[in-house]
Amino acid sequence: EAQVTQNPRYLITVTGKKLTVTCSQNMNHEYMSWYRQDPGLGLRQIYYSMNVEVTDKGDVPEGYKVSRKEKRNFPLILESPSPNQTSLYFCASSPQGARGPTEAFFGQGTRLTVV
Amino acid sequence: GENVEQHPSTLSVQEGDSAVIKCTYSDSASNYFPWYKQELGKRPQLIIDIRSNVGEKKDQRIAVTLNKTAKHFSLHITETQPEDSAVYFCAREGVNDYKLSFGAGTTVTVRA
Numbered sequence: 716e717a718q719v720t721q722n723p724r725y726l727i728t729v730t731g732k733k734l735t736v737t738c739s740q741n742m743n744h745e746y747m748s749w750y751r752q753d754p755g756l757g758l759r760q761i762y763y764s765m766n767v768e769v770t771d772k773g774d775v776p777e778g779y780k781v782s783r784k785e786k787r788n789f790p791l792i793l794e795s796p797s798p799n800q801t802s803l804y805f806c807a808s809s810p811q812g813a814r815g816p817t818e819a820f821f822g823q824g825t826r827l828t829v830v
Numbered sequence: 831g832e833n834v835e836q837h838p839s840t841l842s843v844q845e846g847d848s849a850v851i852k853c854t855y856s857d858s859a860s861n862y863f864p865w866y867k868q869e870l871g872k873r874p875q876l877i878i879d880i881r882s883n884v885g886e887k888k889d890q891r892i893a894v895t896l897n898k899t900a901k902h903f904s905l906h907i908t909e910t911q912p913e914d915s916a917v918y919f920c921a922r923e924g925v926n927d928y929k930l931s932f933g934a935g936t937t938v939t940v941r942a
Contacts, residue, residue, distance in 0.1 A: 748930065757836070757919055757934040758874065765928065773929060805873060814881065815862060815928050821873040 717742045721806050721822035728796055728829055736791045736825050738806030746809040746816040747789040748773065749781065751802040752824075758805065764789055765816075796829040803827075836920050836933025843910050844941050851936045853920035854902040862923035863896060863903045868935075869916045877918075878905070910940045 719740045728734055740747065748763035750773075760773030764783040778800055780792040789808075793800060804825045809816035836853045843849050853863075864879035880887045880894045880903065887894050891910075896903040907914055920933040 746928070750932075755839075755934060758921075758932040760930055760932075763929065771927065771929075774931060815923060815925075816930075817862070818864065818876045818879065819866075819874075819930065821875070823873055 717820070719806055719808050719820050719822040721804075721825050723825060724823065725826045726828070728827070730797055730829055731795050734793050734796060734827075736793075736804060736806075736827070738789045738791065738822060739787050740789075740808040740820070741787065742808060742810070742820065743786065744808035744820075745786070745811045747783065748807050748809075748819070749779070749789070749791045750805045750807065751775065751800075752805060753802050761791070761804075796827075798829050801827060801829050834920060834922055834931050834933045836936060838936060839934065840937045840939070842939045842941060845910060845912060847910055849905075849907040849910055849914070849938055849940075851905045851918055851920065851938075852902060853904070853922075853933050854900075855922045855931075856901065857922070857924065858898075858901065859925040860901075860922040861925045863894070864921050864923075865894060865905050866919045866921065866932075867916045868919065874919060907938075910938075912940050912942055914938060915940045 722737045745766045749761040750758040759775045762781040764770045806822040807819040809819045861882040866874040867877045868874040891908045893906040917935045
């Protein structure tokens with residue numbers, strides 16, 4: 716089954732404790748991205764990657780890191796989480812069309828709480 | 831980041847009526863405009879999209895219109911049904927950087 720898988724689904728952590736949210740896709744998509752969803756703000760792109768070893772900042776990259784060592788994986792790293800990073804996080808992957816990435820396939824989401 | 835304004839933030843319609851959601855953007859270097867539907871507790875899913883070389887696109891009860899000159903695009907849902915109740919997000923993708931920017935979302939409630 717074609718899918719984007721995020722882990723964990725739920726995470727409660729303490730301020731300053733490094734954490735990684737994993738994301739894996741089995742559709743051979745070039746484009747992958749991370750979003751955070753907050754009430755009243757919609758989905759905001761954190762980082763995106765056009766292909767292996769290529770990553771770029773989205774609209775809200777501060778406090779986050781990513782890596783793209785393999786095509787299928789795109790982990791999100793919070794080196795020192797803070798309470799303002801409490802949010803619902805989505806990973807997504809997209810196939811590359813003739814004029815750029817097309818439909819985004821989203822993972823099931825990760826609910827992160829930083830206390 | 832790239833600004834996408836979406837209106838209204840909430841929309842309540844009687845079953846069978848139409849719903850219209852409008853979005854505006856500021857960066858003219860935008861060429862892809864998708865719409866996503868997110869049901870409660872679920873992930874967003876694409877319902878329709880349009881590229882900048884097209885003015886209108888329809889898929890059954892859903893249509894999207896794009897006015898590149900005015901930098902706005904709209905989602906039209908006709909003959910609304912209870913299963914259309916969800917949060918809808920518009921988005922735009924940059925031509926050069928492929929960044930995807932979303933609107934804040936519209937919560938649509940279809941009253942039976």
